[in-house]
Amino acid sequence: MIPVHVNTDIILPQGYSEYEIDSDRDLEITFSGTGKSEVFVRIVKCPNLRIRTFTGADAAVTYLFWNDCSAELKTDESHEVMRDGDLRIAYGECNQADTKRTSWVALRERGAHALVSSASLVENRKETKMEVGNYAPHTLGEMKNFAVVLKGGKLFIDAIGKIVKGAYGSESHQTSRALCFEDGQNSTILPELLIDENDVQASHAMSIGRMDDEQLYYLRSRGLSERQSIMLMSTGYLMPVTEFINDEALKEKLRAQMEEKIARL
Numbered sequence: 001m002i003p004v005h006v007n008t009d010i011i012l013p014q015g016y017s018e019y020e021i022d023s024d025r026d027l028e029i030t031f032s033g034t035g036k037s038e039v040f041v042r043i044v045k046c047p048n049l050r051i052r053t054f055t056g057a058d059a060a061v062t063y064l065f066w067n068d069c070s071a072e073l074k075t076d077e078s079h080e081v082m083r084d085g086d087l088r089i090a091y092g093e094c095n096q097a098d099t100k101r102t103s104w105v106a107l108r109e110r111g112a113h114a115l116v117s118s119a120s121l122v123e124n125r126k127e128t129k130m131e132v133g134n135y136a137p138h139t140l141g142e143m144k145n146f147a148v149v150l151k152g153g154k155l156f157i158d159a160i161g162k163i164v165k166g167a168y169g170s171e172s173h174q175t176s177r178a179l180c181f182e183d184g185q186n187s188t189i190l191p192e193l194l195i196d197e198n199d200v201q202a203s204h205a206m207s208i209g210r211m212d213d214e215q216l217y218y219l220r221s222r223g224l225s226e227r228q229s230i231m232l233m234s235t236g237y238l239m240p241v242t243e244f245i246n247d248e249a250l251k252e253k254l255r256a257q258m259e260e261k262i263a264r265l
Contacts, residue, residue: 001018001019001020001042002017002018002019002020003019003020003022004019004020004021004022004023004027004029005022005023006023006027007027007028007029008027008029008030009029009030009032010029010030010031010032011032012031012032012033012034012035012037012039012061013037014035014036014037015036015037015038016037016038016039016040016245016246016247017037017038017039017040018039018040018041018042018250019039019040019041019042020041020042020044021041021042021043021044021045021046021049022044022045022046023045023046024045024047025046025047026046026047026048026049026050027046027048027049027050028049028050028051028052029049029050029051029052030051030052030053030054031051031052031053031054031061031063032053032054032056033053033054033055033056033059033061034056034059035059035060036059036060036061037059037060037061037062038061038062038245038246038247039061039062039063039064040063040064040066040245040247040250041063041064041065041066042066042068043065043066043067043068043069043073044068044069045069045070045071046069046073047071047072047073047074048074048075048076049073049074049075049076050075050076050077051075051076051077051078052077052078052079053077053078053079053080053087054079054080054082055079055080055081055082055085055086055087055112056082056085057082057083057084057085057109058083058084058085059082059085059086060085060086061085061086061087061088062087062088062089062090062244062245063087063088063089063090063244064090064091064092064241064242064244064245065089065090065091065092066092066093066254067091067092067093067095067099068095069095069097069099070095070096070097071097072097072098072099072100073097073098073099073100073101074099074100074101075099075100075101075102075103076102077101077102077103077104078103078104078105078106079103079104079105079106079114080105080106080108081105081106081107081108081109081112081113081114082108082109082112083108083109083110083111083112084109084110084111084112085109085111085112085113086112086113086114087105087112087113087114087115088114088115088117088244089103089105089114089115089116089117090116090117090118090119090241090244091117091118091119091120091241092118092119092120092238092241092242092254092258093118093119093120093121093126094120094121094238094257094258094261096123096124097124098124098125098126098127099120099125099126099127099128100125100127100128101127101128101129101130102128102129102130103116103128103129103130103131104130104131104133105130105131105132105133105141106133106135107132107133107134107135107136107139107140107141107170108135108136109136109139110136110137110138110139111138111139112136112139112140113139113140113141113142114132114140114141114142115142115143115144116130116132116142116143116144117143117144117145117146117241117244118144118145118146118147118241119146119147119237119238119239119240119241120145120146120147120148120155120238121147121148121150121234121238121258121261122147122148122149122150122153122154122155122185122187123150123152123153124152124153124154125153125154125155125156126147126153126154126155126156127154127156128145128156128157128158129157129158129160130143130157130158130159130160131160131161131162132160132161132162132172133162133163133164134162134163134164134167134170134171134172134200135164135167136166136167136170137166137167137168137169137170138168138169138170139167139170139171140170140171140172141161141170141171141172141173142172142173142174143159143161143173143174143175143176144174144175144176145157145159145174145175145176145177145189146176146177146178146179146237146238146240146241147177147178147179147187147237148178148179148180148181148234148237148238149178149179149180149185149186149187150180150181150185151185152185153185153186154185154186154187155178155185155186155187155188155189156188156189157176157188157189157190158190158192159174159176159189159190159191159192159204160192160193160194161173161174161192161193161194161202161204162193162194162195163194163195163196163197163200163202164196164197165196165197166197167197167200168197168198168199168200169199169200170197170200170201171200171201171202172193172195172200172201172202172203173201173202173203173204174191174203174204174205175204175205175206176189176191176204176205176206176207177205177206177207177208177237178207178208178209179209179233179234179237180208180209187208189206189208191204191205191206192204235258235259238258239255239258242254242255242258
């Protein structure tokens, strides 16, 4: 794990690397990838974090940003993807502090692809505004957001898919789902598609709701208690985010941390 305490420009190595952000002051960090890289970034402390990433032509870069902050975290991010580049970003957060994130992704050249995904256990306020923009022909932008919202939690997601004029043959797709179990939570999801080109494909799907009574009945008919059923459903919603990184030891550690948080529901 490489510690990051000051403003830094990072040239990503091939393969897997880990970074830990722990600072009492605001930081700006740039990641540049030109090959095949997997990156795990644990955020322990940083009041205001500015992140810039660059995915070069034919590069394939995956990021998993894991929020472990005990105080409010504000992030401002921009990500650029060049010709035939493949960018995958995942955000995992089970912490109890507020989060305010703005994330902008630009598919700059033909064949660029980006997937932005998040999994949040919401006990406080989690606010996210993300935009994936197709700025070149034959590009693909995807967003997948999943949250379990607990009593007292406030979730706000503004997901924007944008295809500009001239970005023909492009696709923009998004899915956002929030699961809650009791009254006293507040969830808002705004799926937006801004399309200025005819020869494209675009879609969005959104759902906010309590656990389905039939699903709960089915699980309980198999011998699970109501609490065990809720834990199982929450795990199914959030656990896939750990699959973004192929390091098995890290996966097990993150799964254990997430299961510990869910077990307290």
